[in-house]
Amino acid sequence: MTRTVDIRESARHDLTEIELLYPLAFPDEDLLPLVRDLLPDTMNVLSLVATIGSQLAGHVVFTRSRIAEQDESTALLGPLAVSPVYQRQGIGGTLVRAGLQRLEDEHVDRVFVLGDPAYYGRFGFQPGAAVMPPYPLPAEWQNAWQSLSLTGSDLSRPGQLSLPDQWLQPSLWMP
Numbered sequence: 001m002t003r004t005v006d007i008r009e010s011a012r013h014d015l016t017e018i019e020l021l022y023p024l025a026f027p028d029e030d031l032l033p034l035v036r037d038l039l040p041d042t043m044n045v046l047s048l049v050a051t052i053g054s055q056l057a058g059h060v061v062f063t064r065s066r067i068a069e070q071d072e073s074t075a076l077l078g079p080l081a082v083s084p085v086y087q088r089q090g091i092g093g094t095l096v097r098a099g100l101q102r103l104e105d106e107h108v109d110r111v112f113v114l115g116d117p118a119y120y121g122r123f124g125f126q127p128g129a130a131v132m133p134p135y136p137l138p139a140e141w142q143n144a145w146q147s148l149s150l151t152g153s154d155l156s157r158p159g160q161l162s163l164p165d166q167w168l169q170p171s172l173w174m175p
């Protein structure tokens with residue numbers, strides 16, 4: 001049977017399934033408080049779900065941000081979660097690409113992510129972003145901080161990423 005993956009912006013009624021998804025995808029990390037704080041902030045947050053029939057298979061958040069004292073429009077990717085039963089079937093990639101396309105349509109210049117370069121490299125993210133995250137990262141995470149230009153903007157231009165309050169918790173930026 002052919003299975004269709006639909007990608008759409010999340011709605012309030014998705015919250016119950018999103019709350020079930022995160023502990024399954026991240027058994028060792030509690031990202032739910034962050035996700036719960038981000039979702040109502042629809043001004044700053046793009047939240048997409050992947051559904052298969054009536055099942056929620058994955059979720060991604062992009063938070064719109066700025067670079068202090070610069071006029072570029074930017075976004076931070078994360079968290080990204082795919083239900084273990086649906087992993088390695090292209091759903092994470094479909095969510096990331098759908099989000100990047102929407103941000104490109106909004107003329108967002110650069111997207112940042114803190115994650116595994118082996119995964120995010122496939123979307124064009126490059127380690128060594130010159131723009132600093134809100135808190136200094138431990139040495140072992142330097143390569144995990146990556147950026148992608150959607151508009152051909154200069155990735156080597158330094159700066160400080162300015163994010164909404166939900167992200168201003170040091171514990172989100174350390175192992």
Ligand SMILES: CC(C)(COP(=O)(O)OP(=O)(O)OC[C@H]1O[C@@H](n2cnc3c(N)ncnc32)[C@H](O)[C@@H]1OP(=O)(O)O)[C@@H](O)C(=O)NCCC(=O)NCCS
Nearest residue numbers: 025080081082087088089090091092093094115116118119
């Ligand atoms: C990481 C995650 C979002 C990927 O979603 P997915 O739908 O399983 O991924 P896709 O099917 O789009 O891509 C699968 C590919 O990514 C690779 N991959 C999956 N997770 C990876 C990871 N953490 N690091 C590196 N590569 C990874 C797989 O090996 C696979 O590679 P292949 O295509 O060469 O076989 C999903 O596995 C997940 O939710 N994991 C737990 C939560 C998590 O770690 N999220 C943060 C990601 S940094």
